[in-house]
Amino acid sequence: MNHPVGNARVPVDSAFAKAPAAAGALRVLIADDHALMRRGLALVIKLRFPGTTVIEAGSLADAVRCAQEESDLSAVLFDLRMGDTDGLPGVEAMLRVLDGVPLVVISGTLDASLISACIRAGARGFLPKGSEAEALDHALPVVLGGGIYAPLPRGAMASPSPPAPPPPGILDSLTARQREILALLLEGRSNKEIARSLGILEGTIKVHLRSVMQRLGVHNRTQLALLVSRAGPPA
Incomplete structure (x- = not known):
């Protein structure tokens, strides 16, 4: 990622990062009011995560409708500013309908207070629009694995902590x-x-x-x- 920031990746499962398909086919919703941006992200995701289904939305209203209709979403990439939303209110409105599906904010603005506000609101990640395509290789596995992916100021150190292996017999209690x-x-x-x-x-x-x-x-x-x-x- 050729950008003047580091990356916080907490936690990440390396096996999943190398083979995300192991967790089943992904279904990713991209919400952005610029069609070229949506199509570019969709192409990158499909190339890097084969078998992924991408759903596109051009507004907050469309994104909310898609989230309500799609019961199997894996993640949402959400533009911070669209025609019918600007900033945190849109993020909060989207999170209310996602029921735990991880949301990654995409923004052309790289500001530490903005990033912190998005994460505090419940977003699981933040991607600057100036990021290289390879950033998705790291961001999606991290948020899908339950971690948070966000830029760090230059020089800051991230301390990834992979999740412990599941305890033996964890599935024995299931019907x-x-x-x-x-x-x-x-x-x-x-x-x-x-x-x-x-x-x-x-x-x-x-x-x-x-x-x-x-x-x-x-x-x-x-x-x-x-x-x-x-x-x-x-x-």
């Missing part, structure tokens, strides 16, 4: 149905596809996944898939 759902999740299936495969309602899949995430202490389906893949697939 047979929950294990079936997790096995299909690891194949990259969407909630709708899992429901169709098991012959149950999509809403039931959401209830099961929410229960499992609460039990295992993760916040979204990508973190869940990563933890399960590190613990070993359910029997």
Whole structure:
């Protein structure tokens, strides 16, 4: 990343950084009111994370609608200033509908107080628009793994702390149905596809996944898939 800042990456799982597909196919929402910026980001993400589905939104209103309609989002890249939003209010409005899906703010302004405010509001990352494409190689695995990715002032030192391996038998307390759902999740299936495969309602899949995430202490389906893949697939 050729930019006069360092990068805070806390925590990051190196295996996931090298092979993000191990946590299932990604679904990334890009919200930016400049079509060329959206298309450029989409192209970079698809090249660097093969198999990723990218959804585009040109405004806060469109992004909110997409988030409400897409139940399987992995992450959101969110422009800080669009035609119908400017600054933190838009970030906060987006976070309210994301239900734990990590949001990375994209901005042409690199200001320490702005970065801090975005992270305090609940954003999981911050990417300056002047970043090199390689920044996404680091940012997405970090936020998908439950960490925070943000620029540091020149000379500052980051202290990554990889998560501890899952304890043995962490999946033993799950029901047979929950294990079936997790096995299909690891194949990259969407909630709708899992429901169709098991012959149950999509809403039931959401209830099961929410229960499992609460039990295992993760916040979204990508973190869940990563933890399960590190613990070993359910029997």
